[in-house]
Amino acid sequence: MYAQMVDTGVARVRSADELEGEEAGFQRGIDALEKVEATDWMPEAYRKTMIRQISQHAHSEIVGMLPEGNWITRAPSLKRKVTLLAKVQDEAGHGLYLYCAAETLDVSRDTLLEALHSGAAKYSSIFNYPTLTWADIGVIGWLVDGAAIINQIPLCRCSYGPYARAMVRICKEESFHQRQGFDIMLTLCQGSPAQKAMAQDALNRWWWPTVMMFGPPDAESVHSAQSMAWRIKLQSNDALRQKFIDQTVPQAALLGLTIPDPALTLDPETGHYRIGPVDWAEFYRVIKGDGPCNRERLAARVAAWEDGAWVREAAAAHAEKQAARRKECAA
Amino acid sequence: MPSSTCEAGAPDGVVELALRLGDNALILGQRLGEWAGHGPVLEEDIALTNVALDLLGQARLWLALAGRREGQGRDEDDLAYFRDQAAFRNCLLVEQPNGDYADTTLRQFFFDTWHVALLNALARSRDAEVAAVADKARAEAAYHVRRSAGWVVRLGDGTAESRARMVAALARLWPFTGELFEEDEADRTLAAAGIAPLPGSLRAGWQAEVERVFAEATLEIPASCWMHSGGRRGVHTEHMGYLLAEMQSLARAHPGATW
Numbered sequence: 001m002y003a004q005m006v007d008t009g010v011a012r013v014r015s016a017d018e019l020e021g022e023e024a025g026f027q028r029g030i031d032a033l034e035k036v037e038a039t040d041w042m043p044e045a046y047r048k049t050m051i052r053q054i055s056q057h058a059h060s061e062i063v064g065m066l067p068e069g070n071w072i073t074r075a076p077s078l079k080r081k082v083t084l085l086a087k088v089q090d091e092a093g094h095g096l097y098l099y100c101a102a103e104t105l106d107v108s109r110d111t112l113l114e115a116l117h118s119g120a121a122k123y124s125s126i127f128n129y130p131t132l133t134w135a136d137i138g139v140i141g142w143l144v145d146g147a148a149i150i151n152q153i154p155l156c157r158c159s160y161g162p163y164a165r166a167m168v169r170i171c172k173e174e175s176f177h178q179r180q181g182f183d184i185m186l187t188l189c190q191g192s193p194a195q196k197a198m199a200q201d202a203l204n205r206w207w208w209p210t211v212m213m214f215g216p217p218d219a220e221s222v223h224s225a226q227s228m229a230w231r232i233k234l235q236s237n238d239a240l241r242q243k244f245i246d247q248t249v250p251q252a253a254l255l256g257l258t259i260p261d262p263a264l265t266l267d268p269e270t271g272h273y274r275i276g277p278v279d280w281a282e283f284y285r286v287i288k289g290d291g292p293c294n295r296e297r298l299a300a301r302v303a304a305w306e307d308g309a310w311v312r313e314a315a316a317a318h319a320e321k322q323a324a325r326r327k328e329c330a331a
Numbered sequence: 332m333p334s335s336t337c338e339a340g341a342p343d344g345v346v347e348l349a350l351r352l353g354d355n356a357l358i359l360g361q362r363l364g365e366w367a368g369h370g371p372v373l374e375e376d377i378a379l380t381n382v383a384l385d386l387l388g389q390a391r392l393w394l395a396l397a398g399r400r401e402g403q404g405r406d407e408d409d410l411a412y413f414r415d416q417a418a419f420r421n422c423l424l425v426e427q428p429n430g431d432y433a434d435t436t437l438r439q440f441f442f443d444t445w446h447v448a449l450l451n452a453l454a455r456s457r458d459a460e461v462a463a464v465a466d467k468a469r470a471e472a473a474y475h476v477r478r479s480a481g482w483v484v485r486l487g488d489g490t491a492e493s494r495a496r497m498v499a500a501l502a503r504l505w506p507f508t509g510e511l512f513e514e515d516e517a518d519r520t521l522a523a524a525g526i527a528p529l530p531g532s533l534r535a536g537w538q539a540e541v542e543r544v545f546a547e548a549t550l551e552i553p554a555s556c557w558m559h560s561g562g563r564r565g566v567h568t569e570h571m572g573y574l575l576a577e578m579q580s581l582a583r584a585h586p587g588a589t590w
Contacts, residue, residue, distance in 0.1 A: 065368035065376075072364040076581045076590040077408045078357075078394075081364070082387050088367045089380040096373050134581055134590075184590075191588055300369065308371020310496070311432045314489025321488065 002060040002124045002148055003053045004215045004287065006233075008226040009045050030231050035161035038104035046230055050160050051105050052121075053232060055112045058098035059123035061091045063116075063297050067131040068140060076134060083180055084137060090173045097169070101162040117302045125283060126213050128291030135188055135195075135202035141181015143203075143210040143248065149174045150244050151214065154234035163232075182251070189255045196256070203252065204260045211275065212283040214241040220280075242272055249273050345458055346401045347420070347517045348527055350410070351563055352453075353393030354421035356468075357411055358571075359442060360386035361578055362429055371432055378478060382439070385471040392464045412582035416575055417565040424507040426562070426571045433496035436482045437504050443476035444540050445511045448533045457525035480544045487548025497550055509558025511537070 019027055022041050029036070036042055065088050072088065075081035099109045115121035126144055131137065152174065155167045188199040215221060215237040227233035249266075252259050263276030285291065363383035370376030394407040424442060429435045450472050453465030486493040512534040521527040538552075545552060561567065582590075 062368070062373065069368040072367055073361060073577050074581050076412075076585070076588070078387060078391050078411055080590055082384060082391070085364055085367065085380055085384055085387070089377055089384070092368075092373055092376045092380070096377070099373075187590060191590075192585065194585060195588060304369045304371070307369075308375075308432065310490065310492050311371035311375075311486070314486050314493030317493075318485040318489045 002151070003056040004122065004124060004213070005221075006049060006053045006056060006223060006227065008049045008223045008230075010223070010226040013225045013229050027229070030159045030229075033157075033231075034159075035164065036159050037161045045226075046232075047105050049227070049230070050163065050232060051102055051107050051112075053227075054098055054102040054105075054160075054163050055107075055115070056122055056124075058095045058102060058112065059116045059121055060127060061095035061098060063123045063127045063301060065091050065095075066297055066300055067127055067129070067293070068137060070131045071134060071137050074134070075137075080184070087141070087177050087180065090177070094166075094170050094173070097166050098163075101166045104162045113305065117298070117305060119289065119298065122287065124213060125286040125291065126209055128286050128294045128297060129206065129209050130293050132205070133198050133202060135185070135198040136206065138181050138184030138188060138199065139202040139206045141177050141179075142185050142251070143181075143206055144213070145174050145178040145181055146248065147210050147213045147244050149178060150240055150247070154240075155232075157231075157234060159231035185255055185257075189257065199255070200257055203257050207260050208278065208282075209286075211241060211245070211278055212280075212286075214238075214244065216280060216283065217278075245273050245275055246271075343401070344517060344521050344524065345461060345526065346397050348461065348521055349393045349397035349400065351420040351422075352464075353390045353397055353410070354419050355425050355442070355446075356386040356393060357390035358419070358421045358574065359425040359439075360384075360390055361574060362425065362427075363435075363439075365429055366435070379435075382475050382478070385468075385475065389464070389468045389471070392467070396460055396464060408582070412579045413586075416567055416571055419565060419567065419571065419575070420563050422507070422510050423559050423562040423568050424504065424510065426568060426574055427504065427507060428570055430500065430503070431496060433486055433493070433500040434503065436479060436486060437497065437500045439475070440479040440483045440544070441504065441508050441511075441541070443472060443479045444544075445533065445537050447472045447476050448536050449528065449530075452528035452533070456527060461526060483544055483550070484548045487545070487550045494549065497548070501550060501553060505553045506556055507559050510560050510562060513560060513563070515563070 016024070016027060016031075023043055026036075026040075026042060026046075036046075068084065068088050068091075072081065072085055075084050099112060102112060103109060112121065116123070131140070149171060152167050152171050156164055156171060158164045158167070185199055188195040218224065218236045218238045221237050224233060224236060228236075249259060249264070261276045263274070265274050266272075267274050286294065289295075360383045363379050363386065366379045367376065367383075370379055390411070391407045394410045398405040398407065398410055424438060427434070427438055447469060450465045450469035454462055454469055456462040456465065483497070487497045488494070512530045514530050518527065518530055522529040542552060559568070582588075
């Protein structure tokens with residue numbers, strides 16, 4: 001998802017009997033569905049994992065501005081231009097309050113950004129794919145934001161208070177974005193043959209990367225057990241993925257689009273859709289840096305940061321001058 | 332001569348006025364939209380987008396008004412996407428490239444300072460629709476100028492580098508400020524009808540405000556120099572063609588399509 005394969009640094013989940021002292025009390029609180037707040041005692045591994053998870057999510061929001069920002073200047077109507085611009089701005093806002101949520105864990109935004117820029121920190125694999133046509137903007141809203149909501153709604157109930165509260169607001173805005181994305185798709189699918197072909201082409205390119213957003217299959221998901229014990233992950237990758245597929249297949253049918261999976265079938269016994277094999281090699285490759293746009297995305301973020309350095313320095317220098325002048329006046 | 336040089340108060344005078352105002356807002360909004368995701372700090376990304384959203388909202392109101400008064404069935408999108416460069420009426424200042432943050436900041440400050448004064452006057456227009464749009468827009472513009480003036484001061488009176496960049500931006504952009512106060516027949520007709528102020532009447536106030544902010548920013552207004560002109564007659568700079576090519580490409584590839 002926006003935070004994929006978050007490393008908990010824990011090799012094996014210890015049972016309640018194995019925990020002692022503060023750690024036992026901490027786990028009892030989590031089991032009793034109490035929220036962990038910034039000033040509470042917490043195991044170092046929990047703190048580090050939360051920093052990784054929240055910052056990955058924040059990085060995903062700001063890197064995610066780039067593929068969509070690619071179409072702001074070319075949006076085909078003024079209404080769509082304004083809507084897209086507002087959406088990209090919402091993502092900047094999500095990034096901002098997620099960085100603030102991470103800062104409650106005693107780490108600075110600058111430190112987190114350094115980790116992004118050096119390649120040490122990850123962001124969602126999905127934003128390493130290119131937006132080639134206007135329909136990609138529709139698909140990102142419909143599928144990518146749709147997938148994000150499925151992942152993030154349970155996180156509104158996660159154990160870390162500041163993250164859970166940030167997620168409540170983010171989910172509200174994401175759900176608005178998802179409806180806007182679906183509206184773009186619906187308009188294209190009801191439009192000219194060229195517009196409908198554009199919509200199908202975008203679905204063809206984005207379907208599998210979106211399915212991969214939920215992370216590797218449960219059997220390969222090495223850190224999930226500890227994250228679930230800490231209630232910072234509430235449902236498994238495969239369960240969330242299934243929910244997404246079951247929700248999306250009928251929507252594609254409504255649009256008159258074909259999901260690019262010849263093996264897709266409805267299992268009459270369970271009522272769930274079954275998909276064909278996922279190319280997990282692609283997922284791991286993109287996560288490791290070899291996706292179609294990894295280098296470009298990171299280079300754009302680094303360039304924005306470096307080109308902006310003199311602006312940030314000027315603002316800081318001016319603020320210092322102002323403070324010195326005020327002091328002088330007061331003296 | 333454009334058809335705008337009609338008699339006082341006739342509808343096409345308002346069409347010309349609304350196109351000039353709408354095109355200014357549209358083109359500057361388009362430029363600011365280029366910054367999304369690339370700002371110097373997240374808070375500025377958000378602030379620049381806010382200003383872009385305000386301007387694009389204003390552009391839609393002005394262009395819709397122009398289309399209604401023109402009476403040829405053109406809506407905001409027809410006017411934004413299917414006019415050629417020579418039909419755009421924006422001033423040259425707003426089409427100038429984003430450059431670095433000093434260029435973007437100074438371009439915005441020059442425009443905002445002028446925009447606020449113009450919109451305040453237009454809010455008292457005898458044309459009720461013009462007055463209504465201006466009244467809504469001026470509250471937004473008042474915020475824009477507070478923000479851009481603050482950044483002019485920060486960058487002018489920041490570090491040696493930021494000041495040098497502001498001085499360089501000033502040399503590039505100052506020659507585009509003269510056009511803001513030019514007057515043509517359309518302006519005189521609109522002013523005589525009480526619909527819009529004479530552009531020249533805004534100059535002294537604008538200059539005083541720029542001087543006030545520059546004093547705090549340790550910047551100086553350049554000595555008088557040659558000024559560019561032409562945007563309001565549809566004669567633009569080289570940058571405009573690329574801006575429009577990008578903005579209009581998708582809409583023009585599918586004429587008649589609904590999005």
